[in-house]
Amino acid sequence: MQKALAIDAGKCTGCKQCELACSFEHEGIFNVVRSRIRVFIFEEEARFVPYTCTQCDQAWCMQVCPVGAITSDPMSGVKSVNAATCVGCKVCTIACPFGTINYNAGSGKVEKCDLCGGDPACARECPTDAITFIDAGLAGYAKMQDWAARTDTAPQAAS
Amino acid sequence: MHHVIIGTGPAGVSAAETLRRLNPGSKITMIGGEGEVPYSRMAIPYVLDGGIKEQGTHLRQDKGHYERLDIEVLAGPVTRIDAQHKLVELLGGSAVNYDKLLIAAGASPVKPPVPGLDLPGVHHCWTLGDMRVIEELAQSGEDVVLMGAGFIGSIILEALKKRGVNLTVVELGDRMVPRMLDETAGGLLKQWCIGHGVDVLTDTGIDRVEPDGERLSVHLTSGASLSARLLVVAAGVKPNTGFLTGSGIKVGRGIVVDAHQQTSLPDIYAAGDIVESHDISTGEVSVMAIQPVVVDHARVAATNMAGFKARYEGALAMNVLDTLGLITTSFGLWHGTGSGEQAMSLDAENYKYLRLEFDGDHLVGAQSLGLPEHVGVLRGLIQSRIDLGPWKQRLMANPHQLAAAYVACTNGVC
Ligand SMILES: Cc1cc2nc3c(=O)[nH]c(=O)nc-3n(C[C@H](O)[C@H](O)[C@H](O)COP(=O)(O)OP(=O)(O)OC[C@H]3O[C@@H](n4cnc5c(N)ncnc54)[C@H](O)[C@@H]3O)c2cc1C
Ligand code: SF4
Numbered sequence: 001m002q003k004a005l006a007i008d009a010g011k012c013t014g015c016k017q018c019e020l021a022c023s024f025e026h027e028g029i030f031n032v033v034r035s036r037i038r039v040f041i042f043e044e045e046a047r048f049v050p051y052t053c054t055q056c057d058q059a060w061c062m063q064v065c066p067v068g069a070i071t072s073d074p075m076s077g078v079k080s081v082n083a084a085t086c087v088g089c090k091v092c093t094i095a096c097p098f099g100t101i102n103y104n105a106g107s108g109k110v111e112k113c114d115l116c117g118g119d120p121a122c123a124r125e126c127p128t129d130a131i132t133f134i135d136a137g138l139a140g141y142a143k144m145q146d147w148a149a150r151t152d153t154a155p156q157a158a159s
Numbered sequence: 160m161h162h163v164i165i166g167t168g169p170a171g172v173s174a175a176e177t178l179r180r181l182n183p184g185s186k187i188t189m190i191g192g193e194g195e196v197p198y199s200r201m202a203i204p205y206v207l208d209g210g211i212k213e214q215g216t217h218l219r220q221d222k223g224h225y226e227r228l229d230i231e232v233l234a235g236p237v238t239r240i241d242a243q244h245k246l247v248e249l250l251g252g253s254a255v256n257y258d259k260l261l262i263a264a265g266a267s268p269v270k271p272p273v274p275g276l277d278l279p280g281v282h283h284c285w286t287l288g289d290m291r292v293i294e295e296l297a298q299s300g301e302d303v304v305l306m307g308a309g310f311i312g313s314i315i316l317e318a319l320k321k322r323g324v325n326l327t328v329v330e331l332g333d334r335m336v337p338r339m340l341d342e343t344a345g346g347l348l349k350q351w352c353i354g355h356g357v358d359v360l361t362d363t364g365i366d367r368v369e370p371d372g373e374r375l376s377v378h379l380t381s382g383a384s385l386s387a388r389l390l391v392v393a394a395g396v397k398p399n400t401g402f403l404t405g406s407g408i409k410v411g412r413g414i415v416v417d418a419h420q421q422t423s424l425p426d427i428y429a430a431g432d433i434v435e436s437h438d439i440s441t442g443e444v445s446v447m448a449i450q451p452v453v454v455d456h457a458r459v460a461a462t463n464m465a466g467f468k469a470r471y472e473g474a475l476a477m478n479v480l481d482t483l484g485l486i487t488t489s490f491g492l493w494h495g496t497g498s499g500e501q502a503m504s505l506d507a508e509n510y511k512y513l514r515l516e517f518d519g520d521h522l523v524g525a526q527s528l529g530l531p532e533h534v535g536v537l538r539g540l541i542q543s544r545i546d547l548g549p550w551k552q553r554l555m556a557n558p559h560q561l562a563a564a565y566v567a568c569t570n571g572v573c
Pocket of ligand 1 (some may be wrong): 060165167168169170171190192193199200201203204222235236244263265286315415433450
């Protein structure tokens with residue numbers, strides 16, 4: 001069974017524990033700027049929305065990469081960047097309509113959520129269960145996937 | 160079912176992989192044109208700047224990738240398509256029969272009608288073959304002239320500069336990348352390049368090139384002349400449709416296709432730089448020649464070839480450029496509709512610029528200089544035609560809110 005991040009923005013308090021956890025997990029430092037999950041804060045509406053890659057089926061980043069540096073794990077569906085192969089051309093950063101793959105000028109490579117290899121730190125550290133890691137079918141990605149389909153120039157074949 | 164693909168660039172390879180996924184039992188044959196392992200032109204600059212080895216340009220890095228997927232790769236090129244007998248002829252005379260054919264033979268660089276461009280020492284930067292010559296000639300300290308500061312020219316500019324050559328760029332337009340950036344962004348980019356030791360001459364053409372022993376004498380329209388060991392020509396590309404003459408396949412600016420990427424002939428499809436697309440921003444037809452469009456074509460074409468239905472809704476122009484550390488992007492109608500509203504933020508001193516173009520409640524185009532994070536949302540906002548609601552005014556007041564606008568509008572915070 002594939003698992004996915006389920007985000008319940010209504011439970012988010014904007015504490016940014018997820019950002020810190022992500023940065024520490026991937027970079028070994030606590031620096032929200034280096035996080036691959038971002039909490040958007042809407043003060044007027046008093047809403048907090050944690051936001052990251054949904055490992056979408058369209059996988060624009062993976063399709064567009066000119067050197068095959070992004071691969072999809074057949075078991076988990078996670079799309080991850082092989083830094084040794086990435087040439088840093090950034091074409092994936094403009095092709096992903098969610099803006100969830102970003103260039104890091106320090107490394108000269110791109111970075112995205114890789115679900116921490118199966119135990120995502122953001123979900124582990126979220127104190128309010130606004131982020132949980134559950135069966136993909138239950139994760140309620142339907143809404144995000146609607147948006148994915150609206151951007152898609154090539155709806156996948158119905159087989 | 161035998162699927163035959165002409166061309167082993169990103170369009171051909173993406174299509175072959177999609178076909179294998181959707182039609183596991185079919186026979187798939189790709190025919191190349193250059194006798195190389197399938198590779199990506201886009202990766203060439205990163206070999207020139209020393210970032211990767213030549214093998215890093217290969218479209219797929221795992222050894223035995225095509226064998227594993229049971230995709231046969233033949234050396235071409237294809238010289239003729241005989242649609243009546245459903246076969247393609249290869250150089251040397253052999254023929255390959257097909258049930259469904261994909262034409263993904265790409266484009267070639269244009270050589271403008273300037274005297275002297277056939278001299279040794281004048282090269283394009285388009286193939287691995289070109290790259291090997293440039294590696295040889297563009298040694299550190301050499302004098303090199305680059306003709307054209309368009310999108311591809313500007314990518315080559317960075318690679319050449321990183322090799323340590325003395326570089327002069329000659330561009331006919333009034334700024335760098337005139338088809339992707341406005342005066343402000345193109346001007347800032349030029350200033351940035353000059354600050355990084357590249358001579359950028361805009362509003363200037365190359366009048367003629369003459370031999371000068373081992374070197375070249377490059378005469379400019381301004382009357383000045385430059386001495387160089389190498390002249391690299393990056394003055395646009397044109398689809399490789401020459402070998403289609405007499406095939407009956409309709410060609411306009413590129414191969415004409417329908418929404419299923421099928422050509423004017425049955426069982427023959429086309430994808431990539433060789434095809435003209437419907438531009439969703441302008442409503443016009445053009446050859447986009449950019450990677451995101453190429454792979455979308457390939458996916459649609461292959462899905463239809465495999466017997467499923469997929470439609471291509473049209474292409475969105477999008478480019479990202481990294482010029483010696485300054486990142487610029489442009490999307491869609493970056494120059495605006497002429498009658499829509501506009502939001503702009505400029506910090507010239509720190510090389511930061513963002514310009515958004517609206518049509519009513521929708522974002523229709525954008526450019527950025529000094530990369531904002533989450534830049535992909537520009538594609539999302541434009542291509543999904545997201546109703547911005549109150550976020551339109553917020554973006555007018557502060558265009559840097561664009562990622563927040565995207566997240567808000569797709570999460571019901573508006
Ligand atoms: C230096 C450089 C940098 C670039 N950078 C970017 C970038 O940053 N972003 C971006 O979006 N795009 C970039 N591009 C453009 C991008 O590389 C092309 O859009 C893309 O390669 C097109 O893919 P394609 O498969 O349609 O054609 P191609 O990659 O041109 O492949 C066509 C294939 O067909 C073969 N062929 C041609 N004629 C025949 C024949 N008669 N028979 C058999 N085979 C034939 C060719 O040999 C080749 O293998 C760059 C291009 C260059 C040269
Ligand atoms: S930046 Fe890296 S991962 Fe992204 S498309 Fe280019 S090579 Fe592939």
